[in-house]
Amino acid sequence: EPEVTQTPSHQVTQMGQEVILRCVPISNHLYFYWYRQILGQKVEFLVSFYNNEISEKSEIFDDQFSVERPDGSNFTLKIRSTKLEDSAMYFCASSDNGRGHSTGELFFGEGSRLTVL
Amino acid sequence: AQTVTQSQPEMSVQEAETVTLSCTYDTSESDYYLFWYKQPPSRQMILVIRQEAYKQQNATENRFSVNFQKAAKSFSLKISDSQLGDAAMYFCAYRTSLNSGNTPLVFGKGTRLSVIA
Numbered sequence: 001e002p003e004v005t006q007t008p009s010h011q012v013t014q015m016g017q018e019v020i021l022r023c024v025p026i027s028n029h030l031y032f033y034w035y036r037q038i039l040g041q042k043v044e045f046l047v048s049f050y051n052n053e054i055s056e057k058s059e060i061f062d063d064q065f066s067v068e069r070p071d072g073s074n075f076t077l078k079i080r081s082t083k084l085e086d087s088a089m090y091f092c093a094s095s096d097n098g099r100g101h102s103t104g105e106l107f108f109g110e111g112s113r114l115t116v117l
Numbered sequence: 118a119q120t121v122t123q124s125q126p127e128m129s130v131q132e133a134e135t136v137t138l139s140c141t142y143d144t145s146e147s148d149y150y151l152f153w154y155k156q157p158p159s160r161q162m163i164l165v166i167r168q169e170a171y172k173q174q175n176a177t178e179n180r181f182s183v184n185f186q187k188a189a190k191s192f193s194l195k196i197s198d199s200q201l202g203d204a205a206m207y208f209c210a211y212r213t214s215l216n217s218g219n220t221p222l223v224f225g226k227g228t229r230l231s232v233i234a
Contacts, residue, residue, distance in 0.1 A: 033221055043224040089160055104150035104212055106222055108162035
């Protein structure tokens with residue numbers, strides 16, 4: 001069964017460093033998402049991406065964050081200068097085009113745990 | 118903006134018994150999807166069950182079923198014959214009409230379910 005894969009599973013970084021989290025969405029999906037979950041809290045939407053551009057972003061997704069689909073398969077989340085409060089689990093998700101036999105489901109990866117020291 | 122409320126931070130159930138997790142949501146739209154996702158200790162988000170708002174029939178998936186009350190904006194999850202593997206955090210989620218194709222999920226804060234042997 002196709003799945004969303006994320007790397008790394010866990011990354012530890014120093015405050016102020018740049019971090020790139022990588023995701024490979026399901027191959028025939030067209031919409032991609034990043035979500036964040038701070039430990040013990042709810043899952044929060046960061047950004048959605050379609051046709052090589054951001055479709056929607058939340059207030060959390062400020063200028064420190066950026067997303068990119070560099071090569072047609074990977075979907076990356078970059079945090080330019082990490083802060084302590086960026087420590088969280090970051091989930092990538094993808095979905096199909098939402099028409100026809102779409103289930104409406106978002107398929108999630110296993111997450112990348114980011115620890116900022 | 119849509120909101121999802123899970124009023125039970127924690128629930129417990131005896132193995133083989135039945136438990137119901139509550140979820141309410143707020144929306145002005147008539148066409149949307151509702152989901153229950155399970156997040157075990159491994160942290161991956163796993164879809165448990167989905168419901169299309171235009172369908173009156175409650176969705177069922179093996180031991181999992183929902184009670185969808187559209188007028189009351191209520192979407193509860195019933196787990197029958199609870200198993201130890203059901204222990205997890207359960208998130209209720211809402212997704213608006215798929216006409217735009219890339220609408221994000223809105224999550225509730227989650228209910229932590231413990232299963233007692």
